[in-house]
Amino acid sequence: MSNKTGTVMVVGGGIAGLTAAWELTRQNIHVELVEKSCFLGGHSIGFTCKASDKCQQCGACSVEEMLASVVNEPLINVHLRTEVKNLEKTDTFKVSLEKSSVQVEDGKVIKGFSVHNSPLYVAGKDCADDDLPSGAVKIDDMGSTAEIEVDAVVVATGFSPFDPNIKSTYGYGKWKNLITGMELENILRENTFAVRPSDGKIPEKIAFIQCVGSRDERLGNLWCSQVCCAYAMRMAGAIKYKDSNADISIFYIDIQNTGKEFPVFYEKIKSDVRFVRTIPVDIYPLENDRLTLRHMVEENGTPDFEEFDLVVLSVGIMPNEDTDKISKVFNIALNEDGFLDDNAAGTSGVFVAGTASGPQGIADTIASSGRTVYETMKYLGVIK
Amino acid sequence: MISEGKIAEKSMDMIEININKDVLVVGAGFAGLDSAAKIAAQGYKVVFACKDAELPDSGDEFKKFVESGMVEIMTNTSLDDFSGVTGDFRATLAKGNERIKKNFGAVVAAPKYSFEPLNADYGVSLNGKVISQTRMEEILADPEEKEKLKAGDGAVFAFFNGLARELDPCSTERALRSILALQDIENCTAYMYAGNVKVASRGVERLFTEARNKGLVCFKPQEIPVVEQNDDYVKIIIQDPVIRKDIELDPDYLVIDELMNPGQENIETAVNLRIDADLDGFLPSNNVHRFPVNSNRDGIFVAYSPNDAANVALRVKELLGDGIKKVPMDRGVVDEKRCTICLTCYRCCPHGAIFWDNGAAVISTVACQGCGICASECPMDAIQIGTFSDDDLNENIDKAVVSAENDSPKILAFCCKNSAFEAAGAAEKFGIAMPAGFKMIKVPCAGKVDVELVMRALVDGADGVMVAACHEGNCKAEKGNIYAKWRVNEISRRLEAMGMDKNKVIFTNIASNMAHEFADKVNDFALKLKS
Ligand SMILES: Cc1cc2nc3c(=O)[nH]c(=O)nc-3n(C[C@H](O)[C@H](O)[C@H](O)COP(=O)(O)OP(=O)(O)OC[C@H]3O[C@@H](n4cnc5c(N)ncnc54)[C@H](O)[C@@H]3O)c2cc1C
Ligand code: SF4
Ligand code: SF4
Ligand code: SF4
Ligand code: SF4
Numbered sequence: 001m002s003n004k005t006g007t008v009m010v011v012g013g014g015i016a017g018l019t020a021a022w023e024l025t026r027q028n029i030h031v032e033l034v035e036k037s038c039f040l041g042g043h044s045i046g047f048t049c050k051a052s053d054k055c056q057q058c059g060a061c062s063v064e065e066m067l068a069s070v071v072n073e074p075l076i077n078v079h080l081r082t083e084v085k086n087l088e089k090t091d092t093f094k095v096s097l098e099k100s101s102v103q104v105e106d107g108k109v110i111k112g113f114s115v116h117n118s119p120l121y122v123a124g125k126d127c128a129d130d131d132l133p134s135g136a137v138k139i140d141d142m143g144s145t146a147e148i149e150v151d152a153v154v155v156a157t158g159f160s161p162f163d164p165n166i167k168s169t170y171g172y173g174k175w176k177n178l179i180t181g182m183e184l185e186n187i188l189r190e191n192t193f194a195v196r197p198s199d200g201k202i203p204e205k206i207a208f209i210q211c212v213g214s215r216d217e218r219l220g221n222l223w224c225s226q227v228c229c230a231y232a233m234r235m236a237g238a239i240k241y242k243d244s245n246a247d248i249s250i251f252y253i254d255i256q257n258t259g260k261e262f263p264v265f266y267e268k269i270k271s272d273v274r275f276v277r278t279i280p281v282d283i284y285p286l287e288n289d290r291l292t293l294r295h296m297v298e299e300n301g302t303p304d305f306e307e308f309d310l311v312v313l314s315v316g317i318m319p320n321e322d323t324d325k326i327s328k329v330f331n332i333a334l335n336e337d338g339f340l341d342d343n344a345a346g347t348s349g350v351f352v353a354g355t356a357s358g359p360q361g362i363a364d365t366i367a368s369s370g371r372t373v374y375e376t377m378k379y380l381g382v383i384k
Numbered sequence: 385m386i387s388e389g390k391i392a393e394k395s396m397d398m399i400e401i402n403i404n405k406d407v408l409v410v411g412a413g414f415a416g417l418d419s420a421a422k423i424a425a426q427g428y429k430v431v432f433a434c435k436d437a438e439l440p441d442s443g444d445e446f447k448k449f450v451e452s453g454m455v456e457i458m459t460n461t462s463l464d465d466f467s468g469v470t471g472d473f474r475a476t477l478a479k480g481n482e483r484i485k486k487n488f489g490a491v492v493a494a495p496k497y498s499f500e501p502l503n504a505d506y507g508v509s510l511n512g513k514v515i516s517q518t519r520m521e522e523i524l525a526d527p528e529e530k531e532k533l534k535a536g537d538g539a540v541f542a543f544f545n546g547l548a549r550e551l552d553p554c555s556t557e558r559a560l561r562s563i564l565a566l567q568d569i570e571n572c573t574a575y576m577y578a579g580n581v582k583v584a585s586r587g588v589e590r591l592f593t594e595a596r597n598k599g600l601v602c603f604k605p606q607e608i609p610v611v612e613q614n615d616d617y618v619k620i621i622i623q624d625p626v627i628r629k630d631i632e633l634d635p636d637y638l639v640i641d642e643l644m645n646p647g648q649e650n651i652e653t654a655v656n657l658r659i660d661a662d663l664d665g666f667l668p669s670n671n672v673h674r675f676p677v678n679s680n681r682d683g684i685f686v687a688y689s690p691n692d693a694a695n696v697a698l699r700v701k702e703l704l705g706d707g708i709k710k711v712p713m714d715r716g717v718v719d720e721k722r723c724t725i726c727l728t729c730y731r732c733c734p735h736g737a738i739f740w741d742n743g744a745a746v747i748s749t750v751a752c753q754g755c756g757i758c759a760s761e762c763p764m765d766a767i768q769i770g771t772f773s774d775d776d777l778n779e780n781i782d783k784a785v786v787s788a789e790n791d792s793p794k795i796l797a798f799c800c801k802n803s804a805f806e807a808a809g810a811a812e813k814f815g816i817a818m819p820a821g822f823k824m825i826k827v828p829c830a831g832k833v834d835v836e837l838v839m840r841a842l843v844d845g846a847d848g849v850m851v852a853a854c855h856e857g858n859c860k861a862e863k864g865n866i867y868a869k870w871r872v873n874e875i876s877r878r879l880e881a882m883g884m885d886k887n888k889v890i891f892t893n894i895a896s897n898m899a900h901e902f903a904d905k906v907n908d909f910a911l912k913l914k915s
Contacts (some may be wrong), residue, residue, distance in 0.1 A: 229584070263664070
C-alpha cells in the first residue's frame, strides 16, 4: 500500500482510460493521463449514433459525455501524443515519458471526432500557418518528455481492430466499396447516411460479413470479439430506418447478444435485415464498383454468387499491436489469447482496464474499468 | 451565428446538507453480499435485508463484518414501506409481524434471479432421462453418480442450447463445461443442438473449440427438433438440409438449457423502490445513462455482478463521503400558494424527487435533477426551475428571435442540453454550414419545453420552431423526450385548428455526438420553410 504522491497514471485515453481517470478523481486522486495519439477518446470516440426510431443503447454518446467530463476535470493532467518510455518501481513509480511516434502526413491536417477534443486539429509538417484552422497544433509541438512520479498505474491501452489484409481472399484495399466496420462507423458519423467510398452514392444492397478475424481457428484467434454482431446489427438497423429501400444482408456464424432486451431487439432486426448463416469465401469486383460474394448455400451446400453495392467486414478486437512493448515496459504477462493478463494485478501496483485485457463493448468496459479503479484504490489504501 | 443565440445558464448557489451514512442492501442476489462487504469496508454501516430464510455461503470477509456489527443481517425480511430521497431514505422493514423503521443514505438493490429449464418450449417434461442443466451439474459434482456413468457402455448426452429462445454466454459456458467434463469420462459422448451459440464472453469460444476438437458434434437445425419421449426413452429428430434426410438420435440423456429468469423479486424491488425495470424484468431500465449501476433515482443503485459490486462501492463512497453533500440550492421550487396538491408533479417526476409537506408539493434539492418536466406539466404553473425559470427562458426567446437574421427563415430550436445542444455546438465549432437564421435555446431537458414557450417564439416572429430531444430510450429523465413529442403534436393540432401551417413546429431526436446529422436536420427544415 502506498499513497505518497496522491497521483495515479492512466495509460491510454479510450473509454477505459477515460472512465478510470474520471472515477479516480471522484475520490480526489490526481491523474496523469498518457495518450499515444493526438486525441483522447480511443476507437469509440469516432462511432456513430445507431438509433433507429429508438436509441439502440450502443454507448457511443456515453463516450462523448465521459470525454467532456474528463477534459473539464482539473484533477486530470493530459499528455497527448505521449508514451511511457520507462517505469521504475521503488515505493512509488518513477516514470519517464517520451513523444510517441504517431505522425500526421506532411502537409495534411487531421481532425478529432469530438468537439471536446483539444486541440481539435493537428497539422503535419510543412503546413503553412495561414492555412491552419483556428486552434490547430503542429504535430512536432505535441508530446511530453516529462518525468513524473505516481503511486500506481492503470494500463488502458485498448485493442487493435483486426487487419483485414490478413484474410487475403476478401481483397480488402483492392476494392473501393469493401470497407471495415470501423470505417462504416466513421462514415455514418460524418455523413448521416451510408455512402459508397467509390462515388459517394447511397448503396442499395449492403452486406455485412461477421467474425472477420475472430473465432478463427486457422489464425489461432480463439475468441469472440463480443461487439461486432452488436455493431453490425445496430448499424444495419439505423441505415434501414433512414433509408427504407436499403436491402441489407448479414452473413454470420452465430448471432451474439447486444445487451439488455436482446430478444425484442433481435425480433425487430430480423424483420428489417436478412440473416444468412454462412461466411462468404471470397469477393470479386464487378462493373460500377459493385462486388460479388461467393458463399455456400446453407440449404444444399452449393456455391452461390450474390452482388452488393457495399460490403462491410465486421472486424473484431485483437490485442493492441504494441502489446509486446507494453508488456515489457509495464511488466505485465499476456494471457493465452495474447491480451494483457488482468489476473496478475493487485499487488504490483500496475492494473489493467478495458479491452487491453480482452474483448468487451463500451458498457462492459465502463463497468470493468470501475472495478479496476476499485482495486487500484484498495492498493492505495484510499478505500479499504 | 449560433453562439449569439446560445444563452448562458445562470450559475447556481450551492448549499451543504447533512446526509445519513447508513446503507440498505435489499435482495440476496449474487452481488448483494459482495456489495454489502465492499460498502462496509468503507466504514458505512449496512443493513442487509432479504426475503430468504438463509444466506448463501457468504465468504470470510462478509462474516468478519457481520461479527464486527458493520453488517446487520435481516433474513425473512421484506420492504414494507419506502419513502424519502437520496441521503434520507425511510424504510419500514417487515419481519414476520414486526415492523422496523430505519433511515438510510443510500440503497443497493441486488435482487435474486433464477435459471429456468426450457423443457416446455420443446414439449418435453423433465424425468430421469430428460434433465435440466442444473441436474446435469449435480450429477457431475457427485462422485457416486459420476462413477455410474463410467459403468457399462458409457452414455450418450444430447444438449439443447438456445433452440427456442436466445440465451446468454453464461448458459453456453455451463453446457460446454459439462460437455468437457463428460468427454473426460470414458465412453461418454456429447452432442449439441444449438441455435445461436453464445460465445461472447471471455474464454467461451476456446471451450467450444476444445469440446469440438474432443469430438463434440454440434447441430444447428433450422427448426426446433422434434422430440419423442416416454419414461425410459427419448428420441431427437432433425432434418438435415444438405442430405434432405432426418437425422435421429436416441441419447441416454437429453440435457435441457436454462434461461435467466428475473422472477417476482426484481419487479417487487422495482415497485417498492420506485425505480425502473427493463422489458425483461431486470433492473434498471435499458438506458445508457444508467451505466453501470445507476437507477433513475439518485442514491439507489443496482448490482448483479462482481463488477457491479465494485462500482456500487465507488458510487456509495462518492455519495455518502463523510456525511456532508453539496447540492445546488433551489433547483426546483414550488409556489405553495398556487399548488393544489393535484399529484401531477409527483407522478411525472422521473427521479422520485417530489414529496409533500404542509399541504404543498416539495421538491427535494438533493434528488431533483432539474429536468423541468414537473414545471411543464403542473396545471397551476406552480413550479419554477432554478436556472431555467420561465422568465429567463422567455427573455432568451425574445432576444434570440429579434437577433436572428432576416433574410433566411428564422428558426428557433429548443435544444436539450444533453444531446441537441451538444450536437449543435459541435456543428458550429467544426464549421458545418447551418442556415443564417438559426438560433437555439438551451433547455435542461426537452421535457421542459411547454406549449407556451413554443407559442411565444412563434408570436415573437420565428418562422419555424424545432424541439430537439434525445432519442427515445436515451433521455436522462427517461420520458422528457416523450412529453416533448406529445406537446409538439398538440401544438401542430392547435396551429392547424387556427388555420396556420402546422409544419412550422417540428420535433426531432438527435444524439450528442451527431453534429452533421443535426446540421442536416436544421438545413432540411429551413428548405421546407422556404418552399
Ligand atoms: C468496428 C467496431 C465497432 C464497435 N462498435 C461498438 C459499439 O457500437 N458499441 C460498443 O459498446 N462497443 C463497440 N465496439 C467496441 C469498442 O470499440 C470498445 O469497447 C472500446 O473502444 C474499448 O475502449 P478501450 O479504451 O478499452 O480501447 P480503445 O478504444 O482502443 O482505446 C485505447 C486508447 O489507448 C491509446 N493507446 C494505445 N496504446 C498506447 C500506448 N502504448 N500508450 C499510450 N496510449 C496508448 C490509444 O491511442 C487509444 O486512445 C466496437 C469495436 C469495433 C472494432
Ligand atoms: S444509439 Fe448509441 S449514440 Fe445513439 S443515442 Fe443511443 S446510445 Fe447514444
Ligand atoms: S460478436 Fe459476432 S461477429 Fe463478432 S466475433 Fe462474436 S460471433 Fe463473430
Ligand atoms: S403539479 Fe403543481 S399543483 Fe399539482 S401538486 Fe405539483 S406543484 Fe402542486
Ligand atoms: S425538475 Fe425533474 S427531477 Fe426535479 S422535481 Fe421536477 S420532474 Fe423531478
